[in-house]
Amino acid sequence: MTLGIVCDLDGVLYLHDEPVPGARAALEAFAGAGARVVFATNNSTRTPAAVARVITERVGHPVRADDVVTAAVATARHLEGGPSRAMVVGMEGLVSALAEVGVAVESEFPEVVVVGLDRELTYRKLAAATLELARGVRFVATGLDATFPTPRGPLPGTGAIVAALAAATGRTPEVCGKPHPPMRRLVRERLGAVEEVWVVGDRPETDLAMARAEGWRAALVLTGVTRDPAAVPDELRPDLVVASIAELPERLGIRISP
Numbered sequence: 368m369t370l371g372i373v374c375d376l377d378g379v380l381y382l383h384d385e386p387v388p389g390a391r392a393a394l395e396a397f398a399g400a401g402a403r404v405v406f407a408t409n410n411s412t413r414t415p416a417a418v419a420r421v422i423t424e425r426v427g428h429p430v431r432a433d434d435v436v437t438a439a440v441a442t443a444r445h446l447e448g449g450p451s452r453a454m455v456v457g458m459e460g461l462v463s464a465l466a467e468v469g470v471a472v473e474s475e476f477p478e479v480v481v482v483g484l485d486r487e488l489t490y491r492k493l494a495a496a497t498l499e500l501a502r503g504v505r506f507v508a509t510g511l512d513a514t515f516p517t518p519r520g521p522l523p524g525t526g527a528i529v530a531a532l533a534a535a536t537g538r539t540p541e542v543c544g545k546p547h548p549p550m551r552r553l554v555r556e557r558l559g560a561v562e563e564v565w566v567v568g569d570r571p572e573t574d575l576a577m578a579r580a581e582g583w584r585a586a587l588v589l590t591g592v593t594r595d596p597a598a599v600p601d602e603l604r605p606d607l608v609v610a611s612i613a614e615l616p617e618r619l620g621i622r623i624s625p
């Protein structure tokens with residue numbers, strides 16, 4: 368039976384830049400068992416190639432760009448064949464994903480405002496996006512994650528930037544990252560023909576919700592944002608709770624070689 372694993376990154380494979388102990392052995396076990404592993408992240412700041420390098424370097428297990436799906440790529444695919452001019456509040460990962468589907472980044476007369484995480488956000492950018500949205504152009508977001516974890520504590524995420532624009536305009540965005548349909552479509556495509564799919568993640572409202580929406584199984588790890596499984600809402604209850612990804616292969620019946 369071909370097993371598909373949809374693996375979240377931050378909080379599952381690493382915490383900020385420290386690998387989760389046993390993550391490498393777990394990925395090796397999945398590979399050894401012939402599982403198809405797709406790495407799925409709502410981080411829109413990096414390209415899939417850059418994300419693959421980060422995983423490879425931090426975890427020590429080789430990952431290819433093709434194994435990675437990002438919310439930026441899901442967003443670009445969602446827009447493919449549609450608008451050709453986008454105003455972007457976001458970074459390199461989003462800009463390059465849009466370029467790949469023929470959407471140019473333009474500050475004048477955009478047909479869509481696309482919002483991802485922007486670590487160089489300014490009032491000027493928010494003001495320009497607000498004016499376009501008030502004009503009625505499409506409003507598209509890579510995700511709604513309110514925060515992302517750092518060693519200093521949670522910092523404002525894409526959802527916080529989207530919320531500023533939503534508050535200013537009364538508009539609601541089309542959302543493309545986990546657990547929304549554009550990301551799920553992309554993950555399904557990358558999984559290919561698999562018989563059973565497990566999503567492994569730390570965030571109920573993205574990772575577990577994606578599994579629930581697709582009828583996939585869900586494994587919650589306690590190394591990330593969720594420390595207490597009892598805090599997970601009933602409708603998102605995972606099939607399996609593991610202390611960390613290190614335990615997962617064995618729980619799925621896969622042996623870890625010493």
Ligand SMILES: [Mg+2]
Binds near residue numbers: 377378
């Ligand atoms: Mg995570």
